Amino acid sequence: MEWTGARYADKPTLEVRTWIDAPPERVWSLVSDIELMPDMSEELQSVEWLDGAAGPAVGARFVGRSRHDALGEWQTTSHVIECEPGRSLAWAVQEPDRPSAVWRFRLRAEDGGTELSEWMQLGPGRSGLSLAIDRMPEKEQKIVFVRLREFERNITATLGAIKQRAEH
Structure with missing residues (x-):
């Protein structure tokens, strides 16, 4: 049987969603604090804002350092491309016009809590x-x-x- 999955040039995406028993403002305070993310990730080791930025805003940049058993260690610079407090936060990895990946959190008030999704796209940049x-x-x-x-x-x-x- 021939493998018929996506190619890198197809810019494959994925999205995962969850419902959180907390208001969007509380969830946003966690999502927008990117320096918390290494505590919640096996791969991401550290994150720090660049150019004196203290939080997310369109155009702000941050460096992330990651580690993967098969890929080794690396660092990337990401550029915030979307920032709507309480609603969405997105960043392009490496080159904003041709990113190696795009990541996005979306928040939506739902059923007295928040639906939170995290979406990502591979490519098209190397x-x-x-x-x-x-x-x-x-x-x-x-x-x-x-x-x-x-x-x-x-x-x-x-x-x-x-x-x-x-929630706690």
Whole structure:
């Protein structure tokens, strides 16, 4: 059977959602504090704002340092491309016009609490995943699939940690 998954150039996406028994303002205070994120992630090791920024605003930049058993250690600079307090926060990784990934949190008041989603898109810019694909182009679709499943597990864990903190 032939593998028929997405290719990197397809800019594959995924989204995970959860409902949190807390108002959007409380959830936003956690989502928008990016320096908390390493505590909620196996891969992300540290985050710090650049250029004197103290919080999210369109155009603000931050550096993130990550580690993965198969990919090693790396750092990226991200650019906030969307910031609507209490509603959404998005950033482009590396080049804003051709990011290696785009990440977005969305919050929506629902049933007395908050529906929180985390969405991400791979590519179109090059990333560490591109290097793995360069080495094994015949396995590109499997590489993309496996990485998306890793992101899905990590996002699910992050949303669970945000839910735990917001509700307690």
